[in-house]
Amino acid sequence: MKRVLVNGARGKMGEEVVKLIDRKEDLELAGAVDLVDVDEDIGELLSLSGEVEIETDLKLAIADKSPDVIVDFTTPQVVMENIKTGLEAGVDMVVGTTGITEVDIENLEVLAMETETNIIIAPNFAIGAILMMEFSKMAAKYLDQAEIIELHHDQKLDAPSGTAIKTAELINQVRKNKKVEKDVIEKIPGARGGEQEGLNIHSVRLPGLVAHQEVIFGGVGQTLKIRHDSIDRRSFMPGVKLAIDKLKNIDGVVYGLDNLMKF
Template sequence: MTKVLIAGFAGAMGQQAVALVKSLPGFELSAVVGHHLTDLDPTSYGLENSTTVYADREQVETGAADIWLDFTVPAAVFENVSYALRHGMAPVVGTTGLSDEQVEELQQLAKQNGLGGLIAPNFGMSAVLLMKFAKEAAAYFPEVEIIEMHHEDKKDAPSGTALATAKLISENRPAHETAPDSTESLPGARGGDYQGIKLHAVRLPGYVAHEQVLFGGSGEALTIRQDSFDRSSFMSGVKVGLEKVGTLTELVVGLENIL
């Protein structure tokens, strides 16, 4: 049995992940981490007695799990993944907010500890395909903006998916003349900027996770959009990550790179 620890198990994504792991043959939910819990009885959370509940990552011992599945918050994810790698657990990370420098540092740490892992800006297949199609379209439409829309509780902006989309687009769009900066009568009205690509973040109740990539050309436009209406849609990608992380020899960024 492959032992899985879920960090952030009490959150919306964490609860979906708990149900997934419990349903997968060959996998065991050996441990969960919830920040500053006072009740460490697994049955209080509908878990088996064999599942250890931790209130802090520092309490997790080496050997507690083979895989560290992280659905926590941006402020904690770097330290969580560092801890997992130092204690022999392969990370599968759905938490966004890592900087490029932090990802590089984690990749070095994974190499030093002889572990593979996965950092996925998005586990939804529609989002992965959107990023793939947007990268392809950028070769023909270099003028582009991104709008992402999420629930009001999402902590980071722009989303990891939107930022990953911008990075992929920037790799493939040809050199072009950038339109002159417009005057913002209200600062921030034109959104954030990644290598000339404007990103706009919306946070409203009623939304889950949505993204539009808008390409503009002479006399025409192209819009690519994906919508995640329920968090259960992410679990097919999480399943792939759990099943394949044991075969990885490095810390990979992007679900599309292991499909």
């Protein structure tokens, strides 16, 4: 049985992870860390079994609870410090917090090697979203002009989403014509969205949304749309469980759930 500490346990994703652990016989909730409802029993708050009080200090929680795994769903502002705390304590981690850069990943590879720990970082844990990205990469071999529209709830702080950035990276790996001359006049700056190697990315933030992304490909006389919708945060939990299960089978840092799946 793996003992899991959830960092960001009172966030919307953190709560779903706590519920996932409660459902699985091979997982045990070792600890819960958050800045909300401190000293409250998270089991009671979520109507679950067990008694685990919410703590505020991740380092102290690790020392006290000795978890096998830390699952982090916090914020981009603190995620790197959280990861450093976890890995330096010798605990493997699964991270769903976005905002981690390529430079951050390079630094984490060094830290993971020094601490002999493993970490899986995923912009998106929904299996359908992973398939959407893979199908987009396939399509980009034949239709190399595309744009990405990602839509999330209004509490999401970073834009574009990690999923959109990862999708753009996959598309740009295979498309032939990355640089397209565009004679565009933006009457409002940013109207055409952000751009990554000639691929435009648009971000929408509205209440009522969860996590959605559409990739639109254009060719002569045709378009192709590939879309994924997460309408409930429970859709991410099979991917979180997959990552927890695969931690001991990897070496160091893995970025993207696609690297744990066979296509």
